[in-house]
Structure formats: C-alpha cells, structure tokens
Amino acid sequence: MNIHEYQAKTLLKKYGVAVPRGGVAYTPTEAEQIAKDLGGPVWVVKSQIHAGGRGAGRFKKADGSVDTAGKGGVRVVKSVAEVGENAKAMLGHVLVTKQTGVAGKEVKRVYIEEGCDIKRELYLGLLIDRATSRVTMMASTEGGMEIEEVAHNTPEKILKVDIDPAQGMQAYHARQLAFGLGLEGKQVGAAVKFMLAMYQAFADLDASIVEINPLVVTGAGEVLALDAKMNFDDNALFRHKDIEELRDTAEEEASELEATRHGLNYVKLDGNIGCMVNGAGLAMATMDIIKLYGGEPANFLDVGGGATKERVTIAFKLILSDPNVEGILVNIFGGIMRCDVIAEGVVAAAREVSLHVPLVVRLEGTNVELGKKILAESGLPILSADNLADAAEKVVKAVKEAA
Numbered sequence: 001m002n003i004h005e006y007q008a009k010t011l012l013k014k015y016g017v018a019v020p021r022g023g024v025a026y027t028p029t030e031a032e033q034i035a036k037d038l039g040g041p042v043w044v045v046k047s048q049i050h051a052g053g054r055g056a057g058r059f060k061k062a063d064g065s066v067d068t069a070g071k072g073g074v075r076v077v078k079s080v081a082e083v084g085e086n087a088k089a090m091l092g093h094v095l096v097t098k099q100t101g102v103a104g105k106e107v108k109r110v111y112i113e114e115g116c117d118i119k120r121e122l123y124l125g126l127l128i129d130r131a132t133s134r135v136t137m138m139a140s141t142e143g144g145m146e147i148e149e150v151a152h153n154t155p156e157k158i159l160k161v162d163i164d165p166a167q168g169m170q171a172y173h174a175r176q177l178a179f180g181l182g183l184e185g186k187q188v189g190a191a192v193k194f195m196l197a198m199y200q201a202f203a204d205l206d207a208s209i210v211e212i213n214p215l216v217v218t219g220a221g222e223v224l225a226l227d228a229k230m231n232f233d234d235n236a237l238f239r240h241k242d243i244e245e246l247r248d249t250a251e252e253e254a255s256e257l258e259a260t261r262h263g264l265n266y267v268k269l270d271g272n273i274g275c276m277v278n279g280a281g282l283a284m285a286t287m288d289i290i291k292l293y294g295g296e297p298a299n300f301l302d303v304g305g306g307a308t309k310e311r312v313t314i315a316f317k318l319i320l321s322d323p324n325v326e327g328i329l330v331n332i333f334g335g336i337m338r339c340d341v342i343a344e345g346v347v348a349a350a351r352e353v354s355l356h357v358p359l360v361v362r363l364e365g366t367n368v369e370l371g372k373k374i375l376a377e378s379g380l381p382i383l384s385a386d387n388l389a390d391a392a393e394k395v396v397k398a399v400k401e402a403a
Helices: 005-014 028-038 080-090 147-153 171-180 186-204 234-239 254-261 280-292 309-320 339-352 368-376 388-402
Strands: 022-025 043-047 074-077 094-096 110-114 118-129 134-140 158-163 207-218 223-225 229-232 265-268 273-277 299-302 327-334 359-365 382-384
Touching: 005 022, 005 186, 005 229, 022 028, 028 043, 028 080, 028 110, 043 080, 074 080, 080 110, 118 147, 118 186, 134 147, 134 171, 134 186, 147 158, 158 171, 171 186, 186 207, 186 223, 229 234, 254 265, 254 309, 273 280, 273 309, 273 388, 280 299, 280 327, 280 388, 299 309, 309 327, 309 339, 327 339, 327 368, 327 388, 339 359, 339 368, 359 368, 359 388, 368 382, 382 388
Parallel strands: 273 299, 273 327, 327 359, 359 382
Antiparallel strands: 022 110, 043 074, 043 110, 118 134, 118 207, 134 158, 207 223, 207 229, 265 299
C-alpha cells in the first residue's frame, strides 16, 4: 500500500525524523492560509499523487495534450498570493510524470511546505534486500536523482549497510553511512539520529520501502527529509488499522481494488493477453512464457488454491474489464483446487460477459478429465491446450490472427 508524501512525513515525524513544517490543502484558499500560518519568505507548493518525478512532470492542457512548456508539480514561490495561484493551477488538473504514464493522475490535494536553505542533496532509502534477506539502508551523494539511474550509471556512489534483524540498526551503521556521505561535525550526529528514527519507523510500521529523496543538509547543518515515500506490506495491515485508514483509493487502479475485495491477487499490466492462474509462481511462469512466444501479459492474476466457482467468475470479469485484453489464457494446476470447479467458473463467466476474445485453457491435476469435458460440452469457442508451452503458443497465435 502506498501513501502520500505528507502522510509519510507525518508518520516519520512521530519517530523523530526531521521534516520541514507543512500542511495539506484541498483548495487555493486553504493553501494560502497554511502559507500564512507557516510564515515566509519562501514556500513550496507540492502536488500530492502516488507517483515520483512530480517536479519534472507536466500538466495536461484542456485539449488533453501535455503542456511541455509549463511548470511541474513542485514549485517554489515567494508570496502567499503565489501559493494560492499555484495551488489553483494544480488542483483538479492532471499531472503526467515518468511513473504515471501518459494518462497521468489528477491532483486532488497539495502540500504547502516551508522553504529551506539547501546546501547539499543526498539520497537515503530503506528496503528489504532479497539477496541477503535483511533490511538494507542505502545512501548516496546523488540526491534528487532516481536511484535506479544512479545504480546503472555510477553504482560506486551507492553505499549500503545490511542490518541484522535480531540486532536492529545501530549507531555505528548510521555513522558509517554518514561518513561515507561526507558529512561533518554536527551533521553526523543529526544524520545518525535521523537514520535510527527512520529505521525504527520502518520496522514498527511493517513498511516495505522508506525513501527520502532528496535528504538535504541545510546551511545551518540540519538534516531534513525534503521528500518522503513510504510503502507498506499489505499482509501486515491487519496490525495497523491507522495506516490502512491512510489509503487513498482514488489513486489506485479500480480493478485492483475490486480484486482485493474478493481476495484475489491482481495487478494490471500493459499487455493484451489476460492471465488467470492459481499460484503466484505459476502465474509468473505463465507471464514469462507468454513473452517467450511473442505476446505481452495484460495482468498478473492469482486466484489462489481454494477458489470457488463464484470467485473464478469474478476473476474472469476482472480480466475482461480491461479494454486492452485481446485474448485470455487460463492456466490451472488442480492440487487443492479442482479442475471441474475452474471449468464451471470459466464457462459461467464466459456466458455472462458474452466472450468476444480468444480463450485458451490449460488444465492439469485433480478432476482434469471432468474439467475438460465441461469445457468441451459448453458450446463455447474454447481452445484446449496440453501443456503450458502449447497454451502460450496457441493464445499468442489466436490473438495475432484475430487482430
């Protein structure tokens, strides 16, 4: 689960992470009042959407085209009036960034923050490193840049410390990073306090990512989070009802929200071949083999090991709700799940939504013969496959022929 920048800063501040003062506004009038309360002489008006690259992003014009000559979603202003003007220019408008894609995201709130005297911009991030199975803190002198670009172009500029979960983050970990970033004097102490607080928030709140980019050093030697990104482990949200309440469903894909309500694991992708599979590993393998045969998966969809006929029907509808889907591959291995239940769900859904795209089904496992019989006797144009490779080849071919 993702949250907005201002929400992340509120959470981090509770743990002692230093952040500039600010407030969220939903109207230009509210934005001006926040600016007055903060005091000047400089403020920053920030669009709040679930996407990075806001400063370099651009807003769409009335005709739907992107205003490439316009201003971005993060702006420094020097008067209360300008705060209101820029808030008005952002609120209700669509911001397009590298991460939003061409569709962009509508700005429904802005964050008004006090300006600060920036001397250096750094990067700081916490995540779980699958290679070491430990929480890892990363730091870089290349603040303000996307960490992926830094890793690709200048990997030597990324510092890392792996943290033993039994021990937790210690002061010496933080000092190692602070010295590596070239911090001096009281900056080191401020950075150590910042990093330890950041780690505690990460651990206590079951976060999957905490990213501060940029982390700034001010002229007075303060270390501040100028931006903040936090993602959380969905599987741990039952322990954090207060975090779950921060969820902004307007920022999420509607089909993914619908899937969550029915206990389905669904992620929308950019391809044209819908996938319905039981088991995350098998779903990943299915997407891989679709690409191997020249196709592009339209989604990740794991219906789970104990799906009912009704759940399968809902999953099928989710796939077809994507207008980009030009074909569907159902790949089921019936261990806990029975192939006849899957077949009944597929037939019911196909009839209910008036199936209009090629459908390839590969079944294997419990009650497989009964499942194949149900599909064969359905009267629907369903292509049966003997194995996964055969299924991928057939669905890619069918989609190309239909096109």
